[in-house]
Amino acid sequence: MNIVLGIEGTAWNLSAAIVEEDKILSEYSLPYQPVGGGIHPRDAAQSHATNIKKVISTVLDKADIDPKNINGVAFSIGPGMGPCLRTVATAARALSLLLDIPLIGVNHCIAHIEIGKWLTGAKNPLILYVSGANSQVIGLRGRRYNIYGETLDIGIGNAIDKFSRAFNIRHPGGPKIEELAKKGERYIKLPYVVKGMDFSFSGLVTAAINAVNREEFSIYDVSFSLQENAFSMLVEVTERALAYTDTHELLLTGGVGANSRLREMLKIMCEDRDVKFFAPDKKYMGDNGVMIAYTGLLMLKSGITIKVEDSTVRPNFRPDEVEIKW
Amino acid sequence: MVIKGAEADVEFDEDNGIVIKKRLPKRYRIKQLDDIIRRERTKIEAKIMADARKVGVPTPIILDITYDTIKMELINGVTLKEVIDERLIERVGEHVGKMHKRGIVHGDLTTANMIYSSEEDVIYLIDFGLSRYDEEMEGRGVDIHVLFQMLHIYDNYDKLEESFIKGYKKVFDKAEEVLDRVKKIEKRGRYKHE
Missing domain, CATH: 3.30.200.20 (Phosphorylase Kinase; domain 1)
Known part of the structure; x- marks a missing residue:
């Protein structure tokens, strides 16, 4: 039986977990909360550095195992914010050396996919991965994840955050905009930008901010229209990729996947296309340590480990760079 | 049907x-x-x-x-998805070059949107649903970027890209500038934390 300890800390959430084959033994998170504005990479890294000891000792205590029984230490090596990645990598390297067990550098995006497959039972789904910095439509082709479509500028989560910051709504803006949108009654025409399989959000956000600032429309109506446009764009591209690849399973993952309106739209589209819709529990949609531990375990079993001296973090690490050997 | x-x-x-x-x-x-x-x-x-x-x-x-x-x-033929090769994708490069020169961006350049008529030996472009008039390098670059992304489903995609570029350059004097932009587009819009 393999047991892996995994640490996630690419952005706002510092989280660790211990996973044994198909069982979660323990998990614990201490997320960073910006005082105002968005996530500041240096402040986030500082918060992670302060909390990492507590996070790791807590998962070790909660798992109630002898640390000697742990077979590997996994950490998210990228993509993510450099300072945050480096903080987590340092802790993972130290653990690897201390316990004399292999180090595993996990691609953060792939971890979102693997935990989704594991928890939902999806076999070979197309994946819509939507988080703060990432918005991608991904599918496994041969031994690699292929990106069929993605944002040409900012991720959907950051787009919504940018809108909410303009009106002093605290990070994360997503859940608050979702609430405001529920009170919207009128649809306002805003930019809708799909270019083939890719999409873009920055023009949409600017137009939405201006619409509120000009006091022509209420923030409720604009939030509603912003969500409708942005999510319709994502669903349209997802549907096109499903058609193109002739796939009959869809997996939703990433923090923005918690949005009820987006889930509702995807469900309807899947119903109409005879596609099975999968989404893990909201807790495992956003960044979490379990996904890193579990993916690390898959990698360890396939013999994919990394030497400490080669474990430099990769802030721009793309999922299509990884060979999937498991 | x-x-x-x-x-x-x-x-x-x-x-x-x-x-x-x-x-x-x-x-x-x-x-x-x-x-x-x-x-x-x-x-x-x-x-x-x-x-x-x-x-x-x-x-x-x-x-x-x-x-x-x-x-x-009705165009009689098969989609390029089924019969793609270097000769045909070079021809596609010429078609796209001519459109870009005229200020048209197709918006959904995939091999499923190209019909090859073997009778006429002609490639028809279809599905202009996402097309627009756009003379910016960005729009043209994205047009080609979208096609190149899709070409990744073929094992010999690097050869196919090369042939496309050959055809594109043949008809469009601003080809180099657009292709430079394609390279930039590939690098950005991904993770820009730092």
């Missing part, structure tokens, strides 16, 4: 040699947005198809149009 695409139902009437493309409402999006998208895309598609043909890019001739439906001539 009716093919249910991601965006529209396309009815092939072989007897009369016509294709009827109807954009169907999507239940997942609200009616106001749905109406705007279907109406605008139908109108632009018809206009651009005619304009592309004028600059020498084969497209089906339009017979009739309503707010959500285009009736056009």
Whole structure:
């Protein structure tokens, strides 16, 4: 039986977990909360550095195992914010050396996919991965994840955050905009930008901010229209990729996947296309340590480990760079 | 025969040699947005198809149009997805070059949107639903970036890219500038934390 300890800390959430084959033994998170504005990479890294000891000792205590029984230490090596990645990598390297067990550098995006497959039972789904910095439509082709479509500028989560910051709504803006949108009654025409399989959000956000600032429309109506446009764009591209690849399973993952309106739209589209819709529990949609531990375990079993001296973090690490050997 | 695409139902009437493309409402999006998208895309598609043909890019001739439906001539052939090779993709490069020169961006350049007629040895471009008039390097770059992304499904995609570029350069004097932009587009829009 393999047991892996995994640490996630690419952005706002510092989280660790211990996973044994198909069982979660323990998990614990201490997320960073910006005082105002968005996530500041240096402040986030500082918060992670302060909390990492507590996070790791807590998962070790909660798992109630002898640390000697742990077979590997996994950490998210990228993509993510450099300072945050480096903080987590340092802790993972130290653990690897201390316990004399292999180090595993996990691609953060792939971890979102693997935990989704594991928890939902999806076999070979197309994946819509939507988080703060990432918005991608991904599918496994041969031994690699292929990106069929993605944002040409900012991720959907950051787009919504940018809108909410303009009106002093605290990070994360997503859940608050979702609430405001529920009170919207009128649809306002805003930019809708799909270019083939890719999409873009920055023009949409600017137009939405201006619409509120000009006091022509209420923030409720604009939030509603912003969500409708942005999510319709994502669903349209997802549907096109499903058609193109002739796939009959869809997996939703990433923090923005918690949005009820987006889930509702995807469900309807899947119903109409005879596609099975999968989404893990909201807790495992956003960044979490379990996904890193579990993916690390898959990698360890396939013999994919990394030497400490080669474990430099990769802030721009793309999922299509990884060979999937498991 | 009716093919249910991601965006529209396309009815092939072989007897009369016509294709009827109807954009169907999507239940997942609200009616106001749905109406705007279907109406605008139908109108632009018809206009651009005619304009592309004028600059020498084969497209089906339009017979009739309503707010959500285009009736056009049927092209006999197979999609390039099935028969792609270096010679044919070079020809696609020429077609795209001619359109870009005319200020048209196709918006959905995939090999499923190209029909090869072996009888005529001609490649027709179809599905101009996401097309627009755009003379910016960015729009042209994204057009090609989208195609290159899709070419990754073929094992010899690097050769295919090369051949496309050869054809594109042949007809379009600003090709180099666009291809530089393609490289930049590939690098950005990904993770820009630092």
